[in-house]
Amino acid sequence: MDRIEAEKKLNEIFKIDHFYDTQWSVIEKILKGEKVLLIEKTGFGKSLCFQFPALLFEGTTIVFTPLIALMRDQVNKLDSLGIIAKCINSNQDNETNSRIIQEAIKNQIKILYIAPERMENIEWLNAARQMNISMIVVDEAHCISTWGHDFRPAYKRIVNLVNLLHANFPVLATTATATKSVEEDIKQQIGKGIYSYRGNLIRDNFRLFVIKVNSEDEKLIWLGQNLNKIDGTGLVYTGTRTNTEIYAKWFDYIGIKSTFYNADLEPATREEIEKGLLANRWKCIVSTNALGMGVDKPDIRFIVHTQTPISPIHYYQEIGRAGRDGKNTFIILFFNPNDDLSLPKAFIEGSKPSISKYQKVISALKNERLGEQKLMKATNLKQNEVRTIKADLIEQNIINEVNENKSKIYEIKFNAPEVNFQPFNELKEHKTKDFEKMIEYINLESCRMDFLCNYLGDASSNKCNKCDNDTNHIVTMNYDDSWKQKIDEFHGNYFPVLEVSSHNGKLIDGVAASFYGVSNVGKMIHHSKYENGGDFPDNLLKLALRAFKKKFKDLKFDLIIYVPPTVSGNLVRNFAQKLSEILKIPISHNLHKSRETKPQKIFQNAVLKKENVQNVFSYSKTNEIMNKNILLIDDIFDSGYTVKEIGKYLIALDVALIAPLVIAKTVGGDL
Amino acid sequence: MNEELLYWFALTQLKNWGIFKKNQLIVKIITEQKITLSQFFNLKSDNYIENFNLDKSDIIDLDRVKKELPNLSFLLEDLLAQGYELITINSSKYSKTLKENLKLKYSPPLLFIKGNSQLLQEDSIAIVGSRDADEISLKFTDKIAEIASKEFKVIISGFAKGVDKQALDSAIKYNGHSIIVLPQGIMTFNSGFNKYYKEIQRGDVLVLSTFHPKAPWSVQLAMSRNPIIYGLAKGIYVAQSSDKGGTWSGVIDGINKGRKIFVRLPYTNEKNANNILIQKGAIPVDQGGNLIENKFNQLEFNDVPIINDDNKKEISTFDLSVNAQIEPKASIDDRIRDLLSYSELTSKEIIKTLNLDWKIQKMTSHLNKIPNIIKLTGKPSKFYLKGDKRINNLFGE
Structure with missing residues (x-):
């Protein structure tokens, strides 16, 4: 097919009259069964480079992409053009996924989007053996490279697959963000004479700003003052899930329409928020960097980072989704030198678990083949630690990941080598250097866009004439006492939610007086608990009462029950006693533990935490709680397993309602 | 090598092609035309006819398998990710004993294994016999396994009940080495991989299959696995054989091919066909595996089983039928x-x-x-x- 013919077809199907030269070059190669790496900025039209040839092929084109939002978007778009495209992902139920797999086997699907992690799914692998596959597309191909900013182990299997495919099988790898070294790494891994195309990366509609602040509150204040002044809608990225909630509550408090989005939310809620984003339902969505990637919204007018990303490439990637329509777009990065270095540094430091943890996993596997859950149980390691270690041990040919029935188990290979820790140190050094580059970006006095493009290997760029440095428009903080007052009021009235509600509605979401790590609440609790500091101080009691009033003032309680202590001490009992006296709700001392438990904090993962409190509670006078509304008191809420376990137990004893109230909720890793 | 594996795998998937035909083609590709399998797969059909003596139906078979290449890639990727290894017939890791015994005609072009592949290069014996072997045969099996293990010989086991299983268990007991030859695809052996996990990890046990990795156990596969067991073994010991079934036909086949096969000399009261195998040319050994120079000398005359007339008749009929076939x-x-x-x-x-x-x-x-x-x-x-x-x-x- 020549270009004229192809563009005729393009017009018929996609209603676009011509290809860019690069697009056509890529498509020509793909049609000849060649392998191509395409590095182009967001909005270039990379998708067309596989969507078009996919229609000319006899069978199905498989698109590996980690972005569920992108899958949905593209499927909808193709659907509107009358092209049969489907996606398989973890947000859909198993039935839907299975049905789509069956359709794919029957060659009823032209383009099938799947997450890279599917390569570890047995049902998928079985299906792939029966499908008529015409082309493979690897989206976000920088995830292939361990040197990339977002290496994902599942991509390793895609690389293995691509290497096994026969020579004249078309493969397209695409990314918007690859440094030269990542490009080389991808080319080397995919191999077999892969062609690569690299476009220029300058986004000339971006107005890049860095705003230096002296406290976390100043970030809130600046946004409060200015967000509504920026045209259109956009995204505010925070470093932690907790902060998504805090920022959204703050915006709510000062009347900026917003919502928050993070991985803790239910898939349906997340999908609803993505729809709302497209419909401009809010001024902004406060999110971890999980949102926005792959969302096909051309007019995201601003992206604010409240936390420094760990490298310029992360930053470029995350801001890349804004302003695809080419119109003026604000890109703002806050930097608080007092506080913003610790999180990225901890992230880099913690990117690999300690040597002894690797050894723990290996010695557990020497005895028997274990699945992930059992491995967590045997090692008392956090789930993400176990996952990192597993991936590294697979990479180093020390263990195999084996299918057993429908799950995965791990085994040590015969003749397995020792773990080589050298690459981990190198990776840490690499990441540290990247982060230093990010700090360089923050302190830059020259063009910011030029710096980013250069960093990404695009030497062609020039001054953007739009960033704060080029326009000499340096933003500084400027606010009066009324804003300080507002912030204090906000903190005093903000109480974290404990998400524990059960399906039958009898256990409802609880409330905490504060976050553990924020302000000095954590310190006070620690002093009483672990430094013989006596009862919890009265200001904690006051805070708890305010939280109670804010959250539960419309409910009527019959009884206060408190969580019995783990080792000794009457701290929680005394605290509950005082609450009972003030709130005039009778207190019960009849909830007990039938065996001794260990402090939950010594357990690093959910499997062991759950097991520690499973079936441990008993109630001595069950009649007194039947059909009663119960306020359940504890000091610290961490994983929530204790509260959920008590909830489950009491519901079985026919209570009417349980509402948890605690002093502090932890923020990942507080304890 | 990895990129060649797909084509090896594809080649073994050619429907209705016997081992000999596949091997002949491999020889033509590698030895005569001196090209790689991937180059071969990318040739045009007139080249296949001209240089590889393939006919039209062969080319249809090849085309079919070519269409399946992407699918086979998925399966192969999965296999390798799970730590299975593929050993091609031209590889130095391929068992030389197997090649010597089965020649081009019967040597499987591809072995699927997991474990210590070095075991394929070691001196080896197989101890074979009935699934329902009696105590005395199992004791013999244990003894032979003990001796073999002491001599660092690998025990080849077919993982069937009775003698096969005993041979494996004993090899493990005596810290010996063994190869399990599966009557099924290697990806369907999870319980076994759990059971022998430590032995495999230590390098004492190698699991091997010659079938499609996903093929479930079947009688047919069990039968076609038998030649692999005999083929992998330098020496063959028969603990107990009846006058039909896998052991019997395997031994007869071995004798016909001129292989040395040691058969346990049975006691008078035993009801098995060991003696017939000895009469047909197998070499008798005693309970401890020692050669019996003259099979009628070493034991008391009374111990020598006398074949009664009925049996004789039956045997001669059987002989005839065997002869009639071949x-x-x-x-x-x-x-x-x-x-x-x-x-x-x-x-x-x-x-x-x-x-x-x-x-x-x-x-x-x-x-x-x-x-x-x-x-x-x-x-x-x-x-x-x-x-x-x-x-x-x-x-x-």
């Missing part, structure tokens, strides 16, 4: 050609191997009449089949 005049030439396709033999050796009741002179003059049989100079003269000689070079490493 000895019709029309097929003798084929059998000779087969034999000489992978080895050079004298007339006497041919007669012996094919179990014929011929004079040497008759064989020699007969050989001269068969086309393509070449006589080598030397005394006594050896013969081989022209054209196929080169095939052997592939296996000579």
Whole structure:
């Protein structure tokens, strides 16, 4: 097919009259069964480079992409053009996924989007053996490279697959963000004479700003003052899930329409928020960097980072989704030198678990083949630690990941080598250097866009004439006492939610007086608990009462029950006693533990935490709680397993309602 | 090598192609045309006809398998990710014993394994026998396994009940090495991989299959696995055989092929066919595996089983039926050609191997009449089949 013919077809199907030269070059190669790496900025039209040839092929084109939002978007778009495209992902139920797999086997699907992690799914692998596959597309191909900013182990299997495919099988790898070294790494891994195309990366509609602040509150204040002044809608990225909630509550408090989005939310809620984003339902969505990637919204007018990303490439990637329509777009990065270095540094430091943890996993596997859950149980390691270690041990040919029935188990290979820790140190050094580059970006006095493009290997760029440095428009903080007052009021009235509600509605979401790590609440609790500091101080009691009033003032309680202590001490009992006296709700001392438990904090993962409190509670006078509304008191809420376990137990004893109230909720890793 | 694996895998998936046909094609590709399998797969069909003597239906088969390449890639990726290894017949890791015993005709082009592949290179024995072997046979099996383990010989086990399983258990008990030859695809053996996890990790056990990795156990596969067991073993010990079934036909086949097979000399009261195998040319050994020079000398006369008339009859019928299958005049030439396709033999050796009741002179003059049989100079003269000689070079490493 020549270009004229192809563009005729393009017009018929996609209603676009011509290809860019690069697009056509890529498509020509793909049609000849060649392998191509395409590095182009967001909005270039990379998708067309596989969507078009996919229609000319006899069978199905498989698109590996980690972005569920992108899958949905593209499927909808193709659907509107009358092209049969489907996606398989973890947000859909198993039935839907299975049905789509069956359709794919029957060659009823032209383009099938799947997450890279599917390569570890047995049902998928079985299906792939029966499908008529015409082309493979690897989206976000920088995830292939361990040197990339977002290496994902599942991509390793895609690389293995691509290497096994026969020579004249078309493969397209695409990314918007690859440094030269990542490009080389991808080319080397995919191999077999892969062609690569690299476009220029300058986004000339971006107005890049860095705003230096002296406290976390100043970030809130600046946004409060200015967000509504920026045209259109956009995204505010925070470093932690907790902060998504805090920022959204703050915006709510000062009347900026917003919502928050993070991985803790239910898939349906997340999908609803993505729809709302497209419909401009809010001024902004406060999110971890999980949102926005792959969302096909051309007019995201601003992206604010409240936390420094760990490298310029992360930053470029995350801001890349804004302003695809080419119109003026604000890109703002806050930097608080007092506080913003610790999180990225901890992230880099913690990117690999300690040597002894690797050894723990290996010695557990020497005895028997274990699945992930059992491995967590045997090692008392956090789930993400176990996952990192597993991936590294697979990479180093020390263990195999084996299918057993429908799950995965791990085994040590015969003749397995020792773990080589050298690459981990190198990776840490690499990441540290990247982060230093990010700090360089923050302190830059020259063009910011030029710096980013250069960093990404695009030497062609020039001054953007739009960033704060080029326009000499340096933003500084400027606010009066009324804003300080507002912030204090906000903190005093903000109480974290404990998400524990059960399906039958009898256990409802609880409330905490504060976050553990924020302000000095954590310190006070620690002093009483672990430094013989006596009862919890009265200001904690006051805070708890305010939280109670804010959250539960419309409910009527019959009884206060408190969580019995783990080792000794009457701290929680005394605290509950005082609450009972003030709130005039009778207190019960009849909830007990039938065996001794260990402090939950010594357990690093959910499997062991759950097991520690499973079936441990008993109630001595069950009649007194039947059909009663119960306020359940504890000091610290961490994983929530204790509260959920008590909830489950009491519901079985026919209570009417349980509402948890605690002093502090932890923020990942507080304890 | 990895990129070649897909094509090896694809080649073994050719429907209705026997091992010999596949191996002949491999020889043509690698030894004659000196190209890689991937190059071969990318040739046009006229090239297949011209240079590889393939006919139209062969090319249809090839095209079918080519269409499946992406699918096979997925399966292969999965196999490798799960730590299974593929060993091709031209690899130095392939068992030389297997190649020597089964020759081009029966050596599987691809082995699927997990574990210590070095075990394929070690001296080896198989201990074979019934699934429902009695105590005395199991004791013999245990003893032979003990001796073999002490001599660092690998025990080849078919993982069937009875003698096979005992051989494996004993090898493990005596810290020996063993190879489990599966009657199924290697990806369907999870319980076994759990059970022998530590032994595999230590390198004491290797699991091997020659079938499609996902093939479930079947009687048919169990039968076609037997030659692999015999093939992998340098020495074969028979603990207990009845006069039919896998053990029996395997041993008879082995005797016909001129292999040394040691059979446990049974006691009088035993009801099995061990003695018949001895009469047919197997070598008797005692309970401890020691050779019995003259099978009627070492034990008391009373111990020697006397075959009664009924049995004799049955056996002779069986003999006849075996002979009837393999000895019709029309097929003798084929059998000779087969034999000489992978080895050079004298007339006497041919007669012996094919179990014929011929004079040497008759064989020699007969050989001269068969086309393509070449006589080598030397005394006594050896013969081989022209054209196929080169095939052997592939296996000579």
